[in-house]
Amino acid sequence: MVKEAFYRPDKNEYFNEWEFVDKVRDDTGFIPQLCLVATINEEIVGYIMLSKALIGKHAGLSLGPLAVKPSYQRKGIGKRLIDYGLNQAKDIGYEWIVLTGGDYYYQLGFEPALKYGIKLSDNHPENPYLKIKFLYNNKQVPGIVKYCDSFYDENGELL
């Protein structure tokens, strides 16, 4: 289902989300309780994964991938998965979630991370797309985001 949501015939799929989710499952940053599916009549129609991340020494989460089966998109399933996943994360005690993504996430309470001096690295081209949501109204100290190992290639570059 993740492949169905992300696959584009014209895209270089060297890095792709459906193999990536398998890789994270073997990572120390994987959190089984925060890897969730949405089902309708026992069919999987949505997927969300939250994995461990750091800003400096502060532990939090990264959101992604998020995927909804194409024929079920724009019916509120993505939003429901995020709301549910973030509530679960809050119950466990996590204080913030980062992700790299588009405007979709603003309606869900995410803010530009740069506003808080939070970056992927100095001058990283994706810094403007880095978003953060604080679950307890606490505003994280500035710093560099470090995802779990599966997010980086053999040269330490973010995939």
Ligand SMILES: CC(C)(COP(=O)(O)OP(=O)(O)OC[C@H]1O[C@@H](n2cnc3c(N)ncnc32)[C@H](O)[C@@H]1OP(=O)(O)O)[C@@H](O)C(=O)NCCC(=O)NCCS
């Ligand atoms: C992005 C994605 C997860 C959204 O899930 P969804 O269930 O379709 O989204 P929702 O129904 O919860 O969205 C609610 C609102 O978000 C906005 N929205 C949703 N998908 C959008 C899109 N592709 N482009 C722009 N806005 C979008 C709309 O405002 C929508 O409300 P509306 O339909 O009343 O206009 C889904 O489209 C998907 O799987 N896309 C392919 C994979 C992907 O890009 N994943 C995200 C990157 S990790």
